[in-house]
Amino acid sequence: NRLKTWLQRDPSLRELFIQICMQDQMVYEAVNTSGGFVCQPEAAQEDRNLSLWRELSWEEKNAPTVMLDKTSDEAPKIIPDRSRIVPVRHHVNRLSWATIISLAAAMLLMMTYIYFHPYASIETATLVDTMNVKWAEEMRMPGPQGRIKTLVPMTLLQGVARIQMDDGVELVVESPAKFELMTSSELRMDYGRVYAYVSEIGRGFTVTTPNSRIVDLGTEFGVEANGNGQTDLHVFQGKTYLVAGTRQNAKIVETLDAGQARGVQGNGVVRNLGLKADEFIRSFNPQEKLIWKGQPLDLADIVGGGNGFGTGVINRGYSMATGEAVLLGDPIGIIDGGGYKPVLSNSFVDGVFIPTGPGQIVSSQGHQFDDCPSTNGGVWSGMVFNGALHYSYGNPRIYRHQLRLAGKEYGIPGNPAINMHANCGITFDLAQIRRLVPGYDIGQFTSLYGISETFFDFYEVRDIPDIVVPRVDFFILVDGKVRFSKKAVAPEAGKRFVAEVPLLPEDRFLTLITTQSDDPYAISYDWALFAEPQLHLTRVSQ
Template identity: 35%
Template sequence: MTEFSNNTEVRELRYLISKSLESSLSREEVSRMEALLESSLQMRVYYREYVSLYCDLKSLLEVQLPEFYEDNIAEDRLFWETMARHENLAPPLELNPLRVEHQPELIQKVERPKIERQFSKFSLVSLITSIAAIIFLVVFGRFAPIRSGIEVATLIDTLDAKWSEASGTMKSGTRLTTGSTPWSLREGYIQLRFDNDARVVIEGPAAFNLLTGDQLMLRYGRAYAVVPKQAYGFTICTPNSRIIDLGTEFGVQSDIAGDVKLHVIKGQAQLVSNIKGSRINKVVNQNSAQWLSAQTGDIQDIPIDSKLFVRRINSGNKIVWRGESRIDLADLVGGGNGFGTGVRGSCLDPETGDWLADSGIRRWGTVRINGWAGNASYHAVPSSSFIDGVFVPNGQDGPQVISSEGHQFVQVPATSGRYWGGIINVDGPVLGQDLVLDNRVYGTAQRPALFMHTNAGITFDLAAIRELFVECELTEFSAVYGVQKRQSNPFADFWVLVDGQVKFQQEGVQSGQSGVIRVPLSKTARYLTLAVTESKDRLPAEGRLVTFDTWCVFGLPSLTVK
């Protein structure tokens, strides 16, 4: 227990507590109590120590003794009634008289000295200070108001946020302070970072205010908290509950009617409530959810919904991430953020890096059967921060640069150096024909696809993508690959490289053939390259037209997020 060098102040604090218990504490004396707490670290440590003691004792005192005793009284009554019936029906028991052979005589009266019980001053002081601490916590919690105007968090990002007139307009970088007046977010999303590094995303409509540096009051709406180790114990309060972090990521939905839904995605959280005397204190584990009824005070298990809450936003890239486990690379090619915001049917020109909103296969494929002559240059893609660049593969002059940092495709085969159309985020049939791999249609909203006619290559910037998911990892690239079935029976080679190193290679893929690609990604992997080239045994002879129907497809091209 904390020791104090100034016993006078301790006695003064006890005196003030005694007065407050008698409801005779003035405002000046309340201020004095606050000043004592603020006067030294010892006072505050002492306060924290007894918080734990108070909670433990309070839990013991809150045991529902009446019900317990009633149950035991009923059991005792049944026991004695049974014993009485047994006694009335039992036969008489014969007892032999007790034989006393020798009556003991009193030889000497023994007088025992009286022992005075002595109480340890330390024990007495500890008892008094324990009681004082408990009383203080009750009184202080009742009388001390929320300290307003203390900066405890920063608004680090907003996306399509619209505030009520009373809340005004807040921009990224605004410092938020404690207080009892709520901010009202009519729609959109905001992301807060507390000074202890706890991060909260709030989805409108919602109303909230900050109570302390580690407590947020969510009056209604949805909030998702990511709590690091140093912010252990971070709490989201609602009008009817408290959700306390135990090393977690969790989402809270508070309805205007008062119902609360808690979804724990990682770790554990503690749900505390006292609606109608329910006295709920439950630890909710990872991958589980609870619903708290404001009408009855009951809680019940509900299915976990891992995509109910927005976990991260990025206004620069219009990203609203709800925990999706896959990033769609076809959507990135379409100018999107990997979660379906891209333009289907759009493409990238592998010769220039330009993004084109219209389908390149319609604009190019029916114009030049013999394609376009490309060069060996690497072209940046200014329209997307997630795509590093594009190129037309051709190894006639040796290794080819495939990243902005100069990584080289050493094994690149010699090709005709020509290309047919763009790298397309497919939107349905191509030239009236569905893209079919393994009897499944690709290029739909449910099964997105990249269409890449030979010869074409594209490099994605994994580092830029990771910046959106600070707490997550990109663990794998996966896709279904194949050549669309055509009458000319075309061949193609498929390549996947990571930082210039070949991780997947399949040569001579014939028309109608398909397979699966799975490439693990390390934490340090920076560039992911996909390329398709003409198969070496199908290169056009001099003077012949180059085939224009080698339709290469990457179905469901995705990065796995964990």
């Protein structure tokens, strides 16, 4: 089986094997007049053995009868007639000697080749993408089209690389790392960090480190091997089979499920670890200068002009009157609605609008919200922005402050929110957002929502005493269709309202809307917000 594997992998080894067989045939013919090919399959060898036994059986049946003297008690003595023995000399001509010498040399060459090249180097993967990489100078770089061969050591000094195996396995390798593809289904990691996504057809993929062997059972997992002999394994999806220990130590075998992690020390001792879900780079986008480690995508950050992963500006957003990007400054006051306003400065935000009533346009493609409630067409502050801030306007006793839900202040680092004082609407382009993280799709949108409970902090100084409690209607639309709605939401101290909306690959536009509810005071104190608005990414099946 090993010889068969070598011959399949290496064309040069196949050619050498054929030459040896041809020389073997020449030697056989030189010493055996019956001819025949020595390098024959086992079936042919069995046929030859069967013929030999048949000939012996025929000889036994047809040999002449030997007559013995029955009266003699002693066995007859057979005295050979040596005078008839003719000595036979076997001649080996020069050609036969040359053939034998050539065969011996070829065999020695083949054995030497196999000793120094026990496995042939074959193309088995593609270097799909890199970001800020620097490879070791002495390293053999991937060939045309980024093809990578087995048994070629690779040293990544800087950056991150994505490798796609031919057998349905994707690897993301972080520097510094030294690694080698041993076969089409095995990676040797001397040191470094690798994230592996294994599809169904790649089951059984193996990562080996100096003291561990990790066998995939249909998973997403991360492995880190440091220079001190420590190996850490984190399983994010599915299962893995861990074999811990070196040749000098007893092996420890364990099956790990999703959510589990283990550390293998240099001496093979295994200890439990907490899962580090955001420790490994799972994908990256060089064009956007984006590195993704599994965290949800923040829509508030996108409203602030970012990429969804912390590059946006707090208190930055878009004018409801023009769709232009603006920073929160002096309040604009109440403005009237003027139709759907495309946002041209941010490809992830399709547009903004002030909802006014049935048939409201909610996308640049003309999607309509047929059941949109009728409103007065006004919005406080005149913008939707990344943050959650109320500032004094008209009533100095209601001073500038961060909005709050369930006891947590939002619109500050670590607590993102989209400020959407009724009446307000914003639409995101999911098709553009999907391009951010290669290999992943958007599976769900989640968010907290509500009216800031800081309303009760200023209850005694409110300038409309008749208002007992404000109310707001919340809507989440996909391509103009309502996927979630909650009407007449009032501020409630300490209470969390959660929206969860599954998303399909074909869904294009996600729209968030707040409208004044049925209270008689329109938009007064409608301090509405979507807090922690997140898109959750899922792996695209290969």
